[in-house]
Amino acid sequence: MSFAFIPRNISKGGKQQGTSPHVPSSRSLKPTPAIERRDSESAYPGPPASDKGKQKASEPSTKPVYDDKDISILVVLAFSDYALWLDSDLRRKTEESLRNEEHDAGFLPLSYLIRRAFGRENLGQDYMLTEANAVKAIRAYASDVLEVRMLVSAPSASAWYPSWKPERSSVGGYEVRRKDWRTLSENATREFTRNQWDDRTIYMENIPAQYHTIPGIIRFAQGLLSHCPGSLTLIPIQNVTLPPHHLDKAEDRPKCKGFALVTFSNAELCQIFLESWPWTRPLQPESDDSGLAESNLETKEALKFGFRTLPKASWDKLNEEYLAYRQKLIHELADANEPPDISPNSDVRDVVDDDVLEDTPAPPRNVTTMYSPHPFGCLVFARNLHIETNKTTLRKLFASAFESSTVDPAGIDYVDFNKGMDSCYLRLASPEHGRVLVDRFSSQPVVQSHGLDDIGKTPGTSQKAIATEIIEGKKEEVYWEKVPEKVRRQAVEKAIKAPNGKQSSAPAHTAHGHSEESRPRRKRNRG
Structure with a gap:
């Protein structure tokens, strides 16, 4: 059998006879690195892999990687009643949007909420969340809370995006609004004080290790509330605060160390936790009417780790007592390490007159010296x-x-x-x-x-x-x-x-x- 000879210069150029001009070559079928990453990565991709040499095995990242449910939780949390009360910029933009016509009232740019949802998570520039991934997460897990729509054209005035933001160059995109947007301006929480929110906040301790992120804590709490009729509210959990450690630096972002302050939408939900998971409880808690002692995954983990709760007012009091006790120990340690007031040289003691020592004024207190822990009065x-x-x-x-x-x-x-x-x-x-x-x-x-x-x-x-x-x-x-x-x-x-x-x-x-x-x-x- 003989084969037709095809010249090299002819085989490389032009179309081959008998083939479709739309069929790509074997080289064009090879996916680009960007397509490979987009198909294989989760919602939060890691650093881009280098195309030089063989790809190294990926090392486990120390930063949290969130799934669609976690993404939806954080976006909803950024649009909660507590967020509207705390964030003046979010509240102002929401009020301006509510004054629009009905088909536009209450909508905010999704990218605006994404920045607020993930701003305190410290994920870095390598963990960029696209609006498409956020829309997918919201429609799958938060469709009863948020309504999403896609913009078919760029807005005439982009007051949402500062000139130094990359969103300035992007057009279209998505917008979201809360399902209860019609009554949002009449919400009583707008006039709340700090004390009223504190009354709806509890301290959680011994949170299971697999829930040591903000969305993880919310998933854990919602799992414990899954059998409770009082949890059927639009956004039952309004905020999660991770108390910083006293050794953390000012620029450090707090990390979950097994405890957190959780703010609920009403006081009834706080009472459910305080009664079902009290600060001091028996080793085997009896089943109660609240449904928290049911055998679901969250309850089993809570019993395993010794989960317990406390009102925020009681936590504040214990925290003050701890700080006072800690400061007392510091002072006692400093006093124990202070040199004696009288010189140990016996010859000097014999020369100095007692009257001179009595007339010498004592060193003043709260005067800044090189050994002071901080400047006084500044x-x-x-x-x-x-x-x-x-x-x-x-x-x-x-x-x-x-x-x-x-x-x-x-x-x-x-x-x-x-x-x-x-x-x-x-x-x-x-x-x-x-x-x-x-x-x-x-x-x-x-x-x-x-x-x-x-x-x-x-x-x-x-x-x-x-x-x-x-x-x-x-x-x-x-x-x-x-x-x-x-x-x-x-x-x-x-x-x-x-x-x-x-x-x-x-x-x-x-x-x-x-x-x-x-x-x-x-x-x-x-x-």
Whole structure:
């Protein structure tokens, strides 16, 4: 049998006879890496694999990878009543949307909710969730809570997306709204206070290890409530807070260590947990009418790990007692390691007169030295701020207190402020800065007329002026414990140097301040 000879240059170019022009070659049938990843990855893909050399075995990721149910839970949580109460930007955009016509009322861009749902999860840029995956998750697990629609054209004005966001260049997309959007503006939770939400919050401890994520905690709690008629609400769980550890840094995101604060939509759900899983309970709890002792997976795991609950008010009290006990141990340890007041040199004791020792004043308390755990008198708390203000505006507003004084105008080290709050903490360079600032805002009360008001105006009869106070004592200790040690050391050094010259005028502090600064001067002179 003979085969026809096909020249190399002819076989490579043009169409082959007897074949369809639409059939791709064997090379084009090979999927691209992007297609391979899209087909094989879950909702949260890992880092893209390198196409150079053989692909290494994938290592287990330390970041959580969520399935469709977890994705739907987080998106619903970002649109809960508690989120609308806490997030002023979300609340404002929702109210603006509710004023639209009926077919557009209540809809928000899905990408906007995704950023809020996964912003605190710290998944990184490699874990990007597409809107298509989120829509699939919502339709599969949250269709009774959220309504999804696809935009067929780009909106005329994209006020949702800042210019520095990648969504600016994307058109179309999806929008979602709550099923109860018609009554959303009349929801009583809009006027709730912090105490009212605390009454609907419980502390959960010994959460099973396989549920140590925010959506995992919600799945676990919903599983325990699956047999309860009182859980048939639109969004039974409104929020989950992971308390930080005292060793966590300020920039660290809290991780679940087996306990969490869970906020429910009503007090009845809290009572179900508190009665079925009390803080102190027998080893084998009896079956009750609530249905939590049924033999489902969540109940078995709760019994295995010793799951228990406590009202938030009781948890706050225990937490205060723990902090006080911990601080007491720290003081006792510090006292045990302090050197004796009298020198161990017997010859020196014989020379020093007892009258001289009696006339020597005792070292003052709460005076910042190089061995102080934090600077004393350098923390100021301010309240009655505008809820739409920011750190830059607050820094300029409070720095105005130093303009007509002799202290250093750059006396504000840090503005500890969270967006949407009406209060903040100010870390100052020295105690004198704190006194000047508090005196200035006490003698000349002002209010912010808008979020970017960095000057202030005289308050009206019904307006509350900005109030400031110096934080001292236990509150001061508790605050500085959460500040990284390196930052505390820098604040202590700055307070000792007292660049404004005010703090060194006190006789008691002069002895400490000059003794600490004179030694390096002598070293420089000798050098």
